[in-house]
Amino acid sequence: MMVFRAGIVGCGRVGAEFDDDPKREQISTHAGAYSAVDSVELVAVCDLNEEKLRKCGEKWGIPSLYKDVEEMLDNEALDILSICTWNSSHLEIARQAASSGARAIFCEKPIADSLKNADEMIKLCHEKDIILQVDHQRRFDKFHQEVRSFLQGGNLGRIQQVTFYYTRGIANTGSHMFDLLRFFFGDAEWIRAIYSQNRSPNPNDPNIDGVMKFKDGLFCAIQACDDKNFLIFEMDCLGTEGRLNLTHSGYDLEFYHVGESKLFSGYKELFPAASPIDKDVPRDFMVDGVRHLIECLNKGQKSISSGEDGRAALELICAFHESAKEDGKRIRLPLRDSKIEIQSR
Ligand SMILES: NC(=O)c1ccc[n+]([C@@H]2O[C@H](COP(=O)([O-])OP(=O)(O)OC[C@H]3O[C@@H](n4cnc5c(N)ncnc54)[C@H](O)[C@@H]3O)[C@@H](O)[C@H]2O)c1
Structure with missing residues (x-):
């Protein structure tokens, strides 16, 4: 060997x-x-x-x-x-x-x-x-790879809407968030972003909220919280046939399926269900x-x-900065000639 x-x-x-x-x-x-x-x-x-x-x-x-x-x-x-x-x-x-x-x-x-x-x-x-x-x-992790196959295999139906919650800066933890979103849903077509009212611990690496539109039409809301209160790294994914919520920094998962509403005739609602993905695989x-x-x-x-995947996450970080600096201006990807310099520790 x-x-x-x-x-x-x-x-x-x-x-x-x-x-x-x-x-x-x-x-x-x-x-x-x-x-x-x-x-x-x-x-x-x-x-x-x-x-x-x-x-x-x-x-x-x-x-x-x-x-x-x-x-x-x-x-x-x-x-x-x-x-x-x-x-x-x-x-x-x-x-x-x-x-x-x-x-x-x-x-x-x-x-x-x-x-x-x-x-x-x-x-x-x-x-x-x-x-x-x-x-x-997370790309190396079998559990995240299973979540990806599940979503890409259409097991949640058509994905209607995704929300991602993060803390600790758009370049620091945001880099993992953007990479994971690309891993699951592919490349973004455009983004809009604004500075978050919830602080990041690093003044050089702000928290930024925003919206991403992916190439297949999917919208994702990006929402930052203040890590002084608690850490959060969660993705809530609403499909036409269920809901998958990746929780606890990607260590856990909640799943819901669609059933007849118990409250309103003629409507359907989401109900907690057993995870279709094995959560007990070794995580290393x-x-x-x-x-x-x-x-x-x-x-x-x-x-x-x-390296190209790493660059694509950085490109989204830069795009979020470009947009937030112009109070939510729509920024199309790919970004060309961004002068943004990222300071992340
Ligand atoms: N993948 C992850 O989950 C993850 C987690 C934490 C940090 N990071 C990333 O890792 C990098 C380091 O972060 P950290 O939190 O470990 O930082 P850190 O400050 O704890 O450690 C960095 C170390 O690098 C040393 N160093 C800096 N420049 C050097 C040089 N030119 N030659 C030799 N040593 C040098 C410093 O003395 C320091 O000990 C950052 O890019 C950060 O974003 C990634």
């Missing part, structure tokens, strides 16, 4: 620290995911912050620790590099990885800080034959993401969460 050499730049929350949280039941970091997969060895990590670097090295037993990414890339002959730094540094680090001979990049979302820089990343990975995978991790999206990347390397395939 071929064992790939992996390294991580950025030993913060998603790089290494989330797994310190006793409430998290599944592996939630790149360090944890590489450590859980046999066909990859986590040989080196890098962080500007010495304390984080030391803690990560100790926790995961990593032989080589670096403060400089270029030095790590020069010394370690990495096959795979995870980029777990803030989005403004993703392009520069991807450039360094590409010239070091790495064969795959597992990049955190949002893919970059501007569409121009996302395009540059995609281009350089294409030119060097590097697999670029963006960590919108981060590890599944690493497994998928290894499979792509072994088979020379593109990732199911590609």
Whole structure:
């Protein structure tokens, strides 16, 4: 069995620290995911912050620790590099990885800080034959894949209306939301957006509400809440033959079917029903993401969460900014020449 050499730049929350949280039941970091997969060895990590670097090295037993990414890339002959730094540094680090001979990049979302820089990343990975995978991790999850097949198989009838609730910023959590909406319903034709009255914790990454119209005619309402009160990441999907509500950050699902109304003659209503999708499948999206990347390397395939998918989520983030700045102006997609720069941490 071929064992790939992996390294991580950025030993913060998603790089290494989330797994310190006793409430998290599944592996939630790149360090944890590489450590859980046999066909990859986590040989080196890098962080500007010495304390984080030391803690990560100790926790995961990593032989080589670096403060400089270029030095790590020069010394370690990495096959795979995870980029777990803030989005403004993703392009520069991807450039360094590409010239070091790495064969795959597992990049955190949002893919970059501007569409121009996302395009540059995609281009350089294409030119060097590097697999670029963006960590919108629900794509790797069997449960979310089942929900997608269910919806796309017409099991809810025609989808009449979708509402998505999120918190913590249009670029931060919004990136996952837009990716999931594209995963389920395809590309948007246009959007309209306004700034939310419910704050985001990051003043540089506002909460934005809006409406998306998808190419097949479906409308989706995007609604932000304030995470000071509670976290929410939910999709309520109303079809002609039922209702599917993806709840608890995508860990749970409520289902309703259509039946004769008990209140009004001649009408139908929605009633709670057993989930048609198995909710008890193992949930290990981060590890599944690493497994998928290894499979792509072994088979020379593109990732199911590609650079282009990451760019499309970023494009929607930029479109929401463009529209909100002009108080709800309709913005058609694809966006060309957006000057928006995204600051997401
Ligand atoms: N997929 C997810 O669910 C998820 C969850 C959290 C964060 N993220 C994304 O991951 C990225 C990082 O977020 P975070 O919350 O882990 O941030 P963080 O601040 O906890 O960690 C980032 C780390 O990167 C280090 N760093 C920054 N620039 C560096 C450089 N040039 N060289 C070496 N080290 C460098 C910092 O010192 C810090 O330790 C962001 O893009 C964020 O949106 C994704």
